[in-house]
Amino acid sequence: MDALLPRFSVIVPAHGVQAYLHECLDSVLTQSFSDLELIVVDDCSPDACGAIADEYAARDPRVRPVHLPANEGLGPARNTGLDLAVGDYVLFLDGDDTLTPDALRAIADRVKETGDPDVLVYDYTRVLWSGETVRPQRATRLTEEGPAPFRLDDRPSLLSAPMAVWNKACRREFLDREGFTFPPGYYENVPWTYPVLMAAGSIATLDRSCVHYRQLRRGGILGTTSRRHFDVFEQYDRLFAYVDARPWLAHWRPALFRRMVDHLVTVFSRRVRLPRGTRAEFLRRARVHYARYRVPGVPVRGHRRLRHLLVRLGAHRTYRALSLAARAGRHGLGVLTAALRAAGRGALRLHYRVQRLLPLRADRALFSAYDGRGYCCNPGALEEAFRTYAPHVRTAWAARPEHHHTLPTATRRVVPGSVGYWTALARAKYLVTNAEFDTRLVKRAGQVMVQTQAGTPVKRMGLDLRGRPAAARGTDTAGLLCGADQWDFVLSGNRHSTLVWERVFPAGYETLEYGLPRNDVFQRATSMDVDRLRASLGVPEGAIAVLYAPTYRDHRSGPRTALDLERVLRRLGPRFVLLARAHHADGAPPDARAYDAPAVRAAGGRLLDVTGHPSVEHLCLASDALITDYSSLMFDYANLDRPIVLLDDDREAYEAARGTYRDSSTSSGASSFPPGAVARGEDELIDIFATGHWRGSRSTQLRAAFRARFCPYDDGHAAERVVRRVVLGETEIRTGTRTGAGAAGLPPVVPLAERRPVPSPAERPTASVPGPAGSFPPAFPSAFPPAFPSSPETVTVPGGRVAVHDAL
Structure with a gap:
C-alpha cells in the first residue's frame, strides 16, 4: 500500500x-x-x-x-x-x-x-x-x-x-x-x-x-409522508436475490426474514410515512413478500407473533381488530396493576395515619443514611453511640435490602416504604438522618429529628443553589425549607459549617457545634487496626497507599476519572499503591467497577478499585495520603493529620456549575485555606509526589492551619456529646477527665495539640504486624484478599460484602 x-x-x-x-x-x-x-x-x-x-x-x-x-x-x-x-x-x-x-x-x-x-x-x-x-x-x-x-x-x-x-x-x-x-x-x-x-x-x-x-x-x-416508502419491498427483493445467488448464505434466510417482517411492520406502524389511503395496499404488498420469502418450519415466538400474523394475513381491518384486542388486554392488565398499587399505597397511608394516633415510643429511634444506603456516615456513628450511651433506646435502620448486610446484628432493619418503615416513622421518638426521610412524613409533637448533614460544606448547598440549574436539578426550594422546618438539631463540625447551614437552611433548629460523629473513629483506632485494614485491602507492607476520592460533578454523568491512573502509578514508581474510590452520587452500584478495567490490569495490582467498600473511614485509616478536589472528605481526613493533596484541574467549570465556598464573607472558605499542596493538573500532581512536596514542611504547615480552623471539635467524643444532649438532655460541659457512659455532662473538647491520631505506616519507623485488635473492627471476611499477591495481577475489593463493625 x-x-x-x-x-x-x-x-x-x-x-x-x-x-x-x-x-x-x-x-x-x-x-x-x-x-x-x-x-x-x-x-x-x-x-x-x-x-x-x-x-x-x-x-x-x-x-x-x-x-x-x-x-x-x-x-x-x-x-x-x-x-x-x-x-x-x-x-x-x-x-x-x-x-x-x-x-x-x-x-x-x-x-x-x-x-x-x-x-x-x-x-x-x-x-x-x-x-x-x-x-x-x-x-x-x-x-x-x-x-x-x-x-x-x-x-x-x-x-x-x-x-x-x-x-x-x-x-x-x-x-x-x-x-x-x-x-x-x-x-x-x-x-x-x-x-x-x-x-x-x-x-x-x-x-x-x-x-x-x-x-x-x-x-x-x-x-416524510410519501409513496416512496413502498421502496422497502424492492430493497428486500434485492437482499434475498443476493442470498439466493450464494447458496452458502442460505442459513441466514430465517434471520433475514424475521428482520424483514419487523421492518415492514415498523414502516406500517409509523403513520406519518404512508399517505392516506395507501395503508391497505401496503399490507397487501407485505403479504406477498411474506409468502415469497417465508422459511417453512421456522418458529415465531414472543411479541413477533402478532407482527407475523399482521403481515401474513395482509388485512388492515383484521390487524386493527387484533391490535385493539391486544391493546385492551394490556390496558386491562395495566389498570389492574395500577389499582393494586394504588390500593397498596392507600393501605400504607391508612396504616401510617392509624399509627400516628398511637403514643410515641420514647425508647425507639430510626436511622437512615443517603436515602436508604447502608450503615455509614454520621448516622452510623450515632446509632452506635445510642446503644452505648442510651442503651434503653432500641434502634432501627432504614436501608434498601441490598445494603442490609452492612448493619450490626443488634440493629433492627426496615425497608423504606414498608409497613415497618411507616410504623417506625410514626412511633419512634428519635429520627436521625444525613439526607431526608420520606417527603410524606408528618412530624408529630414530641418527635425529635436530628439532621447530621454529610460533612463540612465545600460546594454550595441549599438556598445557595438557586440560579445553578446544573446542580439544583429542579430542586423544590419550598419543599426544602419545609423539610428544614422539621429539624430539631443540626450537627456541625466547625464555625464555617454552622454559618453555612444556618444561612442556606434557615429554620428554627438548634445547631450542635460538637464535631462530626463519623470522625470519632480516627481518634480511637490503633496502629494494629491500620495494619489489619491494609492487609485486608491487599496493600503490601512498606507501600505508600494513596486514596484518590474525587467528588461528583453535577455537570457530568458518570464517575470522574480525569486522571490517567495507570500513568500516575507508572511515574510514581512501584512503591505507590492507589486506592480509587468513585463518589456514591455518581450512581455506580456497590459492586460496579468505577475505573477502566484495562487501566486496572495494566497497573500490575497497584490500582485497587475500592468504590464498593462500605466504609470510607476505613479507607482513610488504611491510606498514607489523600488526593481529592472539592470533597468534604478533606475535612475528615485532616483529623488524621496525614498529607492531603488537592487536584484543582477544573476549577472554572466547577465554579460555574456548582460553586464553592472559597470566598465566604462570614468565614473564610475551605478553598481559600488548602490543607496541603495544590495541583493544577496531572503532571503537577505527579511532580508533587515525586519531589516529596506532598509531605514536605510547607504542606505540613498548611495542614496545621487547616486543622486549627476546621477540626476544633473532632476529638473522638462528638457522638457522645450529641447523644448526651439530644437523648439525655445534658447541656453542661463536664469538668475533669472522666469519660464513658457513667460520666455526667458533655465531655470536654480535647485540645488539638493533645490529640494523638493513629499514624500511618509511612510515618512509623516500622510497621506493626497485623494481629488481633481490641475494640476496633474484627477480622474482615474471606471475601477480601488476606495479603498482597506476589503475581502482578490486580487485587480487587469486592463491593458490598464487608461486615462493618459497630465502630464504623
Whole structure:
C-alpha cells in the first residue's frame, strides 16, 4: 500500500443540510487522528451545501468536494464517493451527523489491534432535536470481549445491530473485491448492511460511541409522508436475490426474514410515512413478500407473533381488530396493576395515619443514611453511640435490602416504604438522618429529628443553589425549607459549617457545634487496626497507599476519572499503591467497577478499585495520603493529620456549575485555606509526589492551619456529646477527665495539640504486624484478599460484602 494514501476515507453526502454541515465537517477535520481524506458529495443540494464544501476544500487539502449535476439520492451519492476513495478504510457519515472527539483514533487503534478486519462495527449516540442524547440499548452487543476478529457465524446477534452504514468502517479492498454498491431508494441500507456483514471474512467491534446521529425535528426522510416508502419491498427483493445467488448464505434466510417482517411492520406502524389511503395496499404488498420469502418450519415466538400474523394475513381491518384486542388486554392488565398499587399505597397511608394516633415510643429511634444506603456516615456513628450511651433506646435502620448486610446484628432493619418503615416513622421518638426521610412524613409533637448533614460544606448547598440549574436539578426550594422546618438539631463540625447551614437552611433548629460523629473513629483506632485494614485491602507492607476520592460533578454523568491512573502509578514508581474510590452520587452500584478495567490490569495490582467498600473511614485509616478536589472528605481526613493533596484541574467549570465556598464573607472558605499542596493538573500532581512536596514542611504547615480552623471539635467524643444532649438532655460541659457512659455532662473538647491520631505506616519507623485488635473492627471476611499477591495481577475489593463493625 502506498505510504502516501490515507488510512481513512470519510464520505459525506450532503443535500439540504447546510445548517449542520459545518459541524459535521469540523468533527472530521479536528479529529486527533488526521491521516484521512474527506470526500464531500454535493447531491445537487438546493441550499449552500456545495459552497460550504468548496470553502472547506480551500482551507484544507484533505477535503475533496464533488458536485453532482442532478439530485440522485443518498445511495448514488455514496457510490460517487466510493469511486473516488483511496483510503485503507471507508467510513460514511451523513451531512447532519458528527463524529465524536477522538473517534478516528479509537477506530484506528481497534483496527490495528484486531489485524485489519474487513469490517469494524462501532456504537453511536442518538442526538434528539431537543439536544438530549440517548445511547441505544443495543450497545451491549458490541462488547469487545472474546476473540477478535470473528465471522458473523461466531456472533449472529450482530445481525440485529442498527441497520446503518455510518456505524461501520469497511476495508476498501474488501468492498472493491465484493463489488458492493448502494442502490437508489429510501431504504438503500437494507441490501448493503446485511450482505456486507455476511460476506466479511473478518469482523471486529468497538464498544465506543463514535457517531452522534442527529434526529431532526422535521425534514428527515423517515419522517416524510410519501409513496416512496413502498421502496422497502424492492430493497428486500434485492437482499434475498443476493442470498439466493450464494447458496452458502442460505442459513441466514430465517434471520433475514424475521428482520424483514419487523421492518415492514415498523414502516406500517409509523403513520406519518404512508399517505392516506395507501395503508391497505401496503399490507397487501407485505403479504406477498411474506409468502415469497417465508422459511417453512421456522418458529415465531414472543411479541413477533402478532407482527407475523399482521403481515401474513395482509388485512388492515383484521390487524386493527387484533391490535385493539391486544391493546385492551394490556390496558386491562395495566389498570389492574395500577389499582393494586394504588390500593397498596392507600393501605400504607391508612396504616401510617392509624399509627400516628398511637403514643410515641420514647425508647425507639430510626436511622437512615443517603436515602436508604447502608450503615455509614454520621448516622452510623450515632446509632452506635445510642446503644452505648442510651442503651434503653432500641434502634432501627432504614436501608434498601441490598445494603442490609452492612448493619450490626443488634440493629433492627426496615425497608423504606414498608409497613415497618411507616410504623417506625410514626412511633419512634428519635429520627436521625444525613439526607431526608420520606417527603410524606408528618412530624408529630414530641418527635425529635436530628439532621447530621454529610460533612463540612465545600460546594454550595441549599438556598445557595438557586440560579445553578446544573446542580439544583429542579430542586423544590419550598419543599426544602419545609423539610428544614422539621429539624430539631443540626450537627456541625466547625464555625464555617454552622454559618453555612444556618444561612442556606434557615429554620428554627438548634445547631450542635460538637464535631462530626463519623470522625470519632480516627481518634480511637490503633496502629494494629491500620495494619489489619491494609492487609485486608491487599496493600503490601512498606507501600505508600494513596486514596484518590474525587467528588461528583453535577455537570457530568458518570464517575470522574480525569486522571490517567495507570500513568500516575507508572511515574510514581512501584512503591505507590492507589486506592480509587468513585463518589456514591455518581450512581455506580456497590459492586460496579468505577475505573477502566484495562487501566486496572495494566497497573500490575497497584490500582485497587475500592468504590464498593462500605466504609470510607476505613479507607482513610488504611491510606498514607489523600488526593481529592472539592470533597468534604478533606475535612475528615485532616483529623488524621496525614498529607492531603488537592487536584484543582477544573476549577472554572466547577465554579460555574456548582460553586464553592472559597470566598465566604462570614468565614473564610475551605478553598481559600488548602490543607496541603495544590495541583493544577496531572503532571503537577505527579511532580508533587515525586519531589516529596506532598509531605514536605510547607504542606505540613498548611495542614496545621487547616486543622486549627476546621477540626476544633473532632476529638473522638462528638457522638457522645450529641447523644448526651439530644437523648439525655445534658447541656453542661463536664469538668475533669472522666469519660464513658457513667460520666455526667458533655465531655470536654480535647485540645488539638493533645490529640494523638493513629499514624500511618509511612510515618512509623516500622510497621506493626497485623494481629488481633481490641475494640476496633474484627477480622474482615474471606471475601477480601488476606495479603498482597506476589503475581502482578490486580487485587480487587469486592463491593458490598464487608461486615462493618459497630465502630464504623
